[in-house]
Amino acid sequence: MFNQRLCDNCGKRPAVYYMMNVINGVATERYLCDECKQKLGFVKKQPNLDFGGFFSAIGSPFGAYDAKEKHRVCPTCGYGSGEYRKTGFLGCPDCYEAFADMINPALVRMQKDTKHVGKSPNEFYSPEEAKYNELLRQRDEAVEKEDFALAAKLTEEMKQMKGGEQK
Amino acid sequence: MSENGIVISSRVRLARNIAGLPFPSKLDSERSLAVTQKVYGALGKAREHYSIIRISDMSDLQGEALKEMHLISDDLLHGNKYAAAIMNKSNDVCIMVNEEDHIREQCILPGKKLRDAYVKINEIDDIISSSNKIAFDPRLGYLTSCPTNVGTGMRASALMFLPGLSLTNSLERCMNAVSRFDLTVRGEYGEGTSSESCLYQISNQKTLGLSESDILANVTAAVEQIERNEIAARKALLAANGTALRDNIMRAYGILSNAYALSGKEFMQRMALVKLGIYYEFLKCEDRDALEKLIADVKPASMMLKAGKIMDGEERDVCRAEKVSSVVGKVVSK
């Protein structure tokens, strides 16, 4: 009463892997054999390297490819935009800012949202750290509004704190 | 396990990274070690005792066995050299360090207990975040090495046993009906098993723009709807092929109780039928947890680890059949 399902990709070997994604109300099913599963990049043999094939098959979810696009590098960790494009992985938390123009449109597509709701770790910062972060946020806001006098005052306050608790 | 045996286990995983450090695939050995120490150090404040196993100190067999138990991933075994697994005594909490992200906290509980699993892992997350600065952006949430996890960094999943939907070929229709929840359904059969095990992992796809409780509510609602569909499918299956179905179930029971050698694949196939037989009350079972434990115990690495030796395929099949007939003989009856 069980009939062995064959692999969707090669149609020869028995499927040992099943995956279904429901995105925007459309379900797509895949039954794959072990070999095709690896070939299509569903298995990361060497971490971060095998995604290329998968994305070229389904179209990169990490942003449309633009041939004229300049290769950029994250100033914090030195990770390149090309590497992100190829693997879908980032080098460090600051890469989110460095490659924001590539990541944000991809997030809209993948997640249908760009704004986090839910838990944040802030409530677990020490009071000094929380205060420092708050000053930092106010200063960024001031700079954005071009209120440089306020920004300078906040920077001074932050400097004083740095002498104390701030790591 | 839930009363009808449909939801086998519930798991919640949170992905976290330490601020100011490259992600594990770009992290040098010194700082990788520091991450491990910081995470393990924080757990000194936890209520339970945690032990740490570095991947480099693990035998291949141990690593495989932990993978079979779904406690650690392939990536952890083969990625960063300084990866480690931190576990509590009951093994329901496992924290992977230096996998794809610096910290992957997960709790896995038997049965339909997503919310309990979240409460437990959230407490661990509070402890770890209280002594480590976590990479977080007010707009994007928790920053993860792959943007598919950004936001809550949370994956809530349920392992479901769905023989009714599989045998009536109605899985796809059922999943379309729950499509408003943005889910991923995976059937991962692994070595020695196959699609006939009828096991599927249901999890959330979206991690950004939904709160943790929204995600839990969505996955739970989907799981419950799938559960209702599975029950309906089991009814339909029985109505359509009662005699053949019961015959197949009783034969499967006969084989599991008497076989001298059993491959992993055959075992999973027959076991699915026996479990279905228990549901229909063609068979009686006094200890369903023992059956679930048996399924875990006869996977290749776990079996060899327990036996304390490497066995070839034939030896494993004989060893498996022996354990199976002993447990099935003890807890299942006509």
Ligand SMILES: [Zn+2]
């Ligand atoms: Zn194939």
Ligand SMILES: [Zn+2]
């Ligand atoms: Zn970076």
